[in-house]
Amino acid sequence: xxxxxxxDVSGDGTSGGGAPATYPSTSEERRGVxxxxxxxxxxxxxxxxxxxxxxxxxxxxxxxxxxxMVNLGGDPAEIAGGRLQPPGPDHWLGTDNLxxxxxxxxLEGIGVTLLLSSIAVLVTAxxxxxxxxxAGYLGGMVNNLVMRVVELLYAFPSIVLAIxxxxxxxxxxxxxxxxxxxxxxxxxxxxxRTASTSVAQRDYVTSAVVSGVRLPRILIxxxxxxxxxxxxVQGTYALSVGILVEGGLSFLGFGVQPPQASLxxxxxxxxxxxxxxxxxxxTPGVVLILAILSINVVGDGLRDRLEPRETRSLx
Amino acid sequence: MTNHDGTRDGAHLRAHSGAAGNSSPVLELDEVTxxxxxxxxxxxxxxxxxxxxxxxxxGETLGLVGESGSGKTTASMVALGLRRPSSxxxxxxxxxxxxxxxxxxxxxxxxxxxPQWSLDPRMWIGHSVAEPLVALGxxxxxxxxxxxxxxxxxxxxxxxRYPHELSGGQRQRVAVARALITRPRFIVFDEAVSxxxxxxxxxxxxxxxxxxxxxxxxxLFISHDxxxxxxxxxxxxxxxxxxxxxxxxxxxxxxxxxHEYSRQLxxxx
Amino acid sequence: xxxxMEADDLAVDYQAPGRRVRALDGVDLTVARGETVGIVGESGSGKSTLGSAIGRLLSQNAQLSHGALTIxxxxxxxxxxxxxxxxxxxxxxxxFQDPIGSLDPTKRVGAQLRLALRGRGASLDVTGQLERVRLxxxxxxxxAYPHQLSGGMAQRVAIAMAMATEPxxxxxxxxxxxxxxxxxxxxxxxxxxxxxxAGTSILWLSxxxxxxxxxxxxxxxxxxxxVVEDGPASEVLARPAHPYTHALANSAPASAAPGERLxxxxxxxxxxxxxxxxxxxxxxxxxxxxxxxxxxxRPVRIKAQSVLCHRAEELAGSAALAVHGVGSAVxxxxxxxxxxxxx
Numbered sequence: 001x002x003x004x005x006x007x008d009v010s011g012d013g014t015s016g017g018g019a020p021a022t023y024p025s026t027s028e029e030r031r032g033v034x035x036x037x038x039x040x041x042x043x044x045x046x047x048x049x050x051x052x053x054x055x056x057x058x059x060x061x062x063x064x065x066x067x068x069m070v071n072l073g074g075d076p077a078e079i080a081g082g083r084l085q086p087p088g089p090d091h092w093l094g095t096d097n098l099x100x101x102x103x104x105x106x107l108e109g110i111g112v113t114l115l116l117s118s119i120a121v122l123v124t125a126x127x128x129x130x131x132x133x134x135a136g137y138l139g140g141m142v143n144n145l146v147m148r149v150v151e152l153l154y155a156f157p158s159i160v161l162a163i164x165x166x167x168x169x170x171x172x173x174x175x176x177x178x179x180x181x182x183x184x185x186x187x188x189x190x191x192x193r194t195a196s197t198s199v200a201q202r203d204y205v206t207s208a209v210v211s212g213v214r215l216p217r218i219l220i221x222x223x224x225x226x227x228x229x230x231x232x233v234q235g236t237y238a239l240s241v242g243i244l245v246e247g248g249l250s251f252l253g254f255g256v257q258p259p260q261a262s263l264x265x266x267x268x269x270x271x272x273x274x275x276x277x278x279x280x281x282x283t284p285g286v287v288l289i290l291a292i293l294s295i296n297v298v299g300d301g302l303r304d305r306l307e308p309r310e311t312r313s314l315x
Numbered sequence: 316m317t318n319h320d321g322t323r324d325g326a327h328l329r330a331h332s333g334a335a336g337n338s339s340p341v342l343e344l345d346e347v348t349x350x351x352x353x354x355x356x357x358x359x360x361x362x363x364x365x366x367x368x369x370x371x372x373x374g375e376t377l378g379l380v381g382e383s384g385s386g387k388t389t390a391s392m393v394a395l396g397l398r399r400p401s402s403x404x405x406x407x408x409x410x411x412x413x414x415x416x417x418x419x420x421x422x423x424x425x426x427x428x429x430p431q432w433s434l435d436p437r438m439w440i441g442h443s444v445a446e447p448l449v450a451l452g453x454x455x456x457x458x459x460x461x462x463x464x465x466x467x468x469x470x471x472x473x474x475x476r477y478p479h480e481l482s483g484g485q486r487q488r489v490a491v492a493r494a495l496i497t498r499p500r501f502i503v504f505d506e507a508v509s510x511x512x513x514x515x516x517x518x519x520x521x522x523x524x525x526x527x528x529x530x531x532x533x534x535l536f537i538s539h540d541x542x543x544x545x546x547x548x549x550x551x552x553x554x555x556x557x558x559x560x561x562x563x564x565x566x567x568x569x570x571x572x573x574h575e576y577s578r579q580l581x582x583x584x
Numbered sequence: 585x586x587x588x589m590e591a592d593d594l595a596v597d598y599q600a601p602g603r604r605v606r607a608l609d610g611v612d613l614t615v616a617r618g619e620t621v622g623i624v625g626e627s628g629s630g631k632s633t634l635g636s637a638i639g640r641l642l643s644q645n646a647q648l649s650h651g652a653l654t655i656x657x658x659x660x661x662x663x664x665x666x667x668x669x670x671x672x673x674x675x676x677x678x679x680f681q682d683p684i685g686s687l688d689p690t691k692r693v694g695a696q697l698r699l700a701l702r703g704r705g706a707s708l709d710v711t712g713q714l715e716r717v718r719l720x721x722x723x724x725x726x727x728a729y730p731h732q733l734s735g736g737m738a739q740r741v742a743i744a745m746a747m748a749t750e751p752x753x754x755x756x757x758x759x760x761x762x763x764x765x766x767x768x769x770x771x772x773x774x775x776x777x778x779x780x781x782a783g784t785s786i787l788w789l790s791x792x793x794x795x796x797x798x799x800x801x802x803x804x805x806x807x808x809x810x811v812v813e814d815g816p817a818s819e820v821l822a823r824p825a826h827p828y829t830h831a832l833a834n835s836a837p838a839s840a841a842p843g844e845r846l847x848x849x850x851x852x853x854x855x856x857x858x859x860x861x862x863x864x865x866x867x868x869x870x871x872x873x874x875x876x877x878x879x880x881x882r883p884v885r886i887k888a889q890s891v892l893c894h895r896a897e898e899l900a901g902s903a904a905l906a907v908h909g910v911g912s913a914v915x916x917x918x919x920x921x922x923x924x925x926x927x
Contacts, residue, residue, distance in 0.1 A: 202429075202432040203428065203432045203433045204438075206425065206427060207424075207446075207494075208446060208450075210395055210423065211447035212416065212420020212447070212450045212451070221435075222438075225435070225438075382764040483852075484852055512628075512853060514626060514848070514849040514868075515852055516848075517835040517837065517848035518849075520837060521845065521848060546840055566842055569842045579765065583765045584794070
């Protein structure tokens with residue numbers, strides 16, 4: 001009986017066929033990539049319905065962001081109609097206090113927020129992975145040093161930290177990005193470190209050390225692939241935190257600066273006319289909540305796929 | 316206590332002893348003590364090993380029996396050069412262990428306990444087996460890998476599989492193949508069969524003895540199971556509370572070990 | 585009189601995404617009052633599933649396929665949750681492999697024990713209960729948290745909790761596997777003594793045939809989710825009637841005489857995805873014939889044993905299943921290797 005696990009679709013194609021003469025060869029590497037893609041699609045199929053809904057929402061948001069680049073729904077800066085008009089056939093989401101149509105501005109805002117948060121989270125992921133893996137694998141002084149710095153960052157309330165950064169760098173997109181990075185780094189580094197520590201103790205790492213495999217190779221070939229799941233899951237959570245931080249910072253005026261739109265900017269502007277034109281705050285607010293929720297749900301689904309926990313209960 | 320008698324050693328080597336003309340032990344632990352300290356304020360010192368002397372002759376398997384906490388895992392870490400002793404000396408092939416672990420690469424290998432973690436789950440079997448050769452700078456280890464897989468009783472096509480497609484016994488075979496691929500002088504088997512099913516254990520134990528006859532490596536076989544140790548080892552050392560309480564030929568452990576604790580272990584079989 | 589525990593053609597599947605694994609494939613087993621039964625099997629043989637099924641403690645993805653399991657005449661799978669709790673409380677006791685993990689890490693030992701005793705009609709004498717399991721300083725242990733105890737102490741506490749109500753059946757799933765060998769012996773002796781005193785039957789699950797044989801009156805050997813051999817311990821150990829039992833006894837390294845080569849069982853234990861069409865051991869068996877692969881064996885009686893093997897009667901007549909090294913009764917018999925099963 002083969003020991004193929006559920007969730008693995010790569011097993012079938014591997015065993016048959018003649019063995020190539022050299023090992024490893026490029027054709028095998030290419031097949032490896034194909035198998036990884038097959039892995040990924042296999043996962044997507046096995047996500048639960050909630051995660052799929054989340055993924056669908058996220059996809060719609062990304063498409064909307066892409067649409068804003070080709071001015072789908074109009075030019076966001078154009079004064080298209082009367083001021084504070086409610087949603088209607090001309091302006092599906094109404095207009096703001098300057099008479100700009102909300103729809104194109106919302107699309108632009110989604111794009112700016114997502115792009116900004118994604119770039120920041122990417123930076124976080126790279127830094128946290130490097131720090132976490134090195135600290136977790138080496139332990140000792142390096143670990144202590146990294147963890148103390150990270151804990152120091154962790155001790156600051158995130159929005160205070162963000163404002164502090166904005167005060168130093170000056171308000172604007174760089175400030176928002178730096179703030180997101182600083183806010184998300186501690187948690188992610190800690191979790192990558194924990195995962196790396198346990199990988200470092202596994203037998204295949206000990207065998208590699210005994211065989212004389214060099215440190216960088218151990219970190220890249222053994223530790224990194226085995227903490228990749230943690231990185232992916234934490235990355236999605238960091239993304240939702242990033243969106244929240246951007247929203248908060250821009251709302252307070254330290255982040256993205258008008259006239260450019262972001263979800264935070266739109267909510268801030270909408271807040272002024274909350275009573276007269278509630279659609280101005282409700283629409284971007286709902287989109288913000290939806291974005292954060294769907295990202296979290298996708299993260300949960302990923303986690304369940306990557307780190308399954310057995311449920312044992314009394315039936 | 317017979318842990319200081321070096322005189323009886325050497326006489327029990329099998330004919331296939333790999334190092335002709337080289338009579339010095341492959342590995343020698345001389346009065347090794349390892350101390351762990353714990354506690355932040357009131358430093359407590361725990362002796363994981365206390366004055367342990369062991370020697371592994373060329374072509375010989377030394378069995379090391381002991382329960383969890385007896386210090387046998389620390390002993391394997393010391394033998395592999397992964398932990399420095401607090402005092403005492405470790406000599407490999409007559410010379411002190413080098414400061415840099417990499418200088419031993421390829422000459423000393425290890426097979427560890429957990430079949431589920433012995434191989435990187437995200438690496439092909441072929442890559443795992445090739446790893447020690449790649450670390451030594453070989454660039455085309457493919458043929459060697461396939462030949463080695465056949466040596467341990469697996470089909471060469473296993474090179475293209477992932478660990479989760481293999482059973483526990485097959486994974487331990489792969490771990491043995493990986494250890495042997497550099498033709499090391501010395502291999503540590505640390506609880507290498509303990510996690511396997513009873514009906515599969517014997518397959519791996521036979522594999523180890525067969526390969527030793529073929530390749531002539533020396534081995535340190537560590538286990539809590541006297542039955543398994545007795546089956547593969549030429550001499551046996553019994554560890555308890557960080558000390559070696561008895562060292563004797565394997566035959567002794569079928570009949571009348573001297574130390575009371577060894578007798579307990581024998582009775583428990 | 586109804587047997588205390590009876591499994592009748594019990595089959596349990598685990599449903600994992602994309603596939604189904606059969607853990608129990610028609611188990612027939614009875615335990616009479618006061619009996620001590622050892623269940624021997626390797627990982628995947630289904631012994632732990634059987635143990636959990638007796639308390640209806642199976643994980644959520646487990647499904648009863650067919651068959652019945654009764655305790656004292658009550659069919660477990662027909663009981664409501666409330667009734668099941670009553671059966672667990674009044675009739676069953678469990679001891680598991682990991683003693684520290686089976687205790688609540690956040691509660692002191694004494695408090696946990698008191699909680700276990702309350703509502704079971706047992707006396708609330710915590711120190712008395714701890715003394716019964718021969719713990720040296722019961723007062724100090726009652727104040728301790730589980731992580732402060734050694735494995736042996738924690739297992740004694742777990743035994744005290746399981747035995748406090750003098751259950752009718754104690755299911756012990758490898759209770760000494762995680763303990764050191766000196767402690768191991770003490771703990772098993774104590775469990776059997778307490779059980780004998782209270783009239784409790786024991787179902788002892790283990791992978792170690794020889795160890796089980798020393799303690800239990802009866803041994804049932806499981807393979808591929810079925811009980812393949814069942815009989816008095818001394819008989820099963822000394823004169824196994826099923827080729828698997830024989831192979832198991834002969835593949836244990838401790839059974840080999842000095843210089844003798846072990847005869848390993850080729851291949852590995854099966855993972856069933858549905859009912860086995862024939863004998864689950866057929867692929868690894870040196871005596872297998874065509875019939876073994878196509879027809880499910882039915883129990884046959886060989887002397888005192890009940891055996892699931894088509895060729896059991898034939899083999900019983902020959903010397904093919906002689907055991908060496910285990911049991912003094914057969915020490916004089918020359919070892920006969922299993923023929924034709926080399927891989």
